[in-house]
Amino acid sequence: MDDQAADLRETVRLRYAATALAVTAGSADRCGPAPVEVDGNFGSGLYSGADRDALPAEAVAASLGCGNPTAVAELREGERVLDLGSGGGIDVLLSARRVGPTGKVYGLDMTEEMLALARSNAREAGATNVEFLKGHIEAIPLPARTVDVVISNCVVNLSTDKPAVFAEMARVLVPGGRVGVTDVVAADHLTPAERAERGSHVGCVAGALSFTEYREHLAAAGFTDVEIVPTHAVVEDVHSAIIRATAPARGR
Ligand SMILES: C[S@@+](CC[C@H](N)C(=O)[O-])C[C@H]1O[C@@H](n2cnc3c(N)ncnc32)[C@H](O)[C@@H]1O
Numbered sequence: 001m002d003d004q005a006a007d008l009r010e011t012v013r014l015r016y017a018a019t020a021l022a023v024t025a026g027s028a029d030r031c032g033p034a035p036v037e038v039d040g041n042f043g044s045g046l047y048s049g050a051d052r053d054a055l056p057a058e059a060v061a062a063s064l065g066c067g068n069p070t071a072v073a074e075l076r077e078g079e080r081v082l083d084l085g086s087g088g089g090i091d092v093l094l095s096a097r098r099v100g101p102t103g104k105v106y107g108l109d110m111t112e113e114m115l116a117l118a119r120s121n122a123r124e125a126g127a128t129n130v131e132f133l134k135g136h137i138e139a140i141p142l143p144a145r146t147v148d149v150v151i152s153n154c155v156v157n158l159s160t161d162k163p164a165v166f167a168e169m170a171r172v173l174v175p176g177g178r179v180g181v182t183d184v185v186a187a188d189h190l191t192p193a194e195r196a197e198r199g200s201h202v203g204c205v206a207g208a209l210s211f212t213e214y215r216e217h218l219a220a221a222g223f224t225d226v227e228i229v230p231t232h233a234v235v236e237d238v239h240s241a242i243i244r245a246t247a248p249a250r251g252r
Pocket residue numbers: 012013016017031062063064065066084085086087088089090091108109110111114135136137138152153154155158159160204
């Protein structure tokens with residue numbers, strides 16, 4: 001990783017460490033065009049009332065995403081799920097309810113403060129089938145072919161090495177495993193500079209892939225059945241989107 005990428009990753013880590021502490025203190029900022037912004041495009045308002053009611057208030061307050069990947073992934077009893085960039089743990093806890101006691105949900109995050117918040121939320125929720133791992137989504141600390149489903153909520157756009165993220169998703173999924181992700185995606189005609197004009201990297205806008213780039217990265221990692229559906233605009237020509245894909249049947 002070059003110095004610029006390392007600096008950017010550190011900026012992201014510091015931003016989300018501060019956010020985790022702010023959530024704990026009761027006032028959070030999150031993804032969005034401005035550094036301190038709470039709007040309908042990000043956070044717990046994107047979940048159903050039933051999902052929100054099923055979790056401790058602190059876990060709901062910690063939601064920083066741009067969608068609800070657990071609704072996208074159609075999780076089944078007994079499945080093993082990995083949430084990339086699990087933050088305060090909302091999607092891990094919702095997934096844990098869906099896969100039940102015979103399933104298992106891993107949350108992966110690089111930010112110690114987020115992991116502490118997520119573990120506290122899991123204790124509060126009484127979730128026993130969850131485990132939070134410290135690490136980077138570009139080098140997932142799990143063996144190959146160990147999960148049935150990869151979910152993620154508004155995190156891939158933050159990565160400074162997106163090809164590595166998609167390759168790692170393919171590595172840890174079982175053959176035929178599923179990706180059910182929500183992320184920020186830019187219209188194809190926007191240049192990287194135009195994306196950066198619309199919002200910062202830590203705010204989940206400047207680092208967004210375009211729709212075509214997203215498809216190309218998934219295909220390069222071997223995924224099939226790629227589906228990318230915009231759900232709502234977060235700023236002009238930049239959307240929150242649902243991304244679904246299937247891992248190769250024989251693995252890679
Ligand atoms: C926008 S928040 C989303 C959190 C959570 N998915 C949610 O919906 O509430 C981004 C999270 O991803 C984590 N993160 C960002 N880049 C990462 C990376 N390269 N590796 C691991 N975690 C990362 C941050 O620490 C933060 O917790």
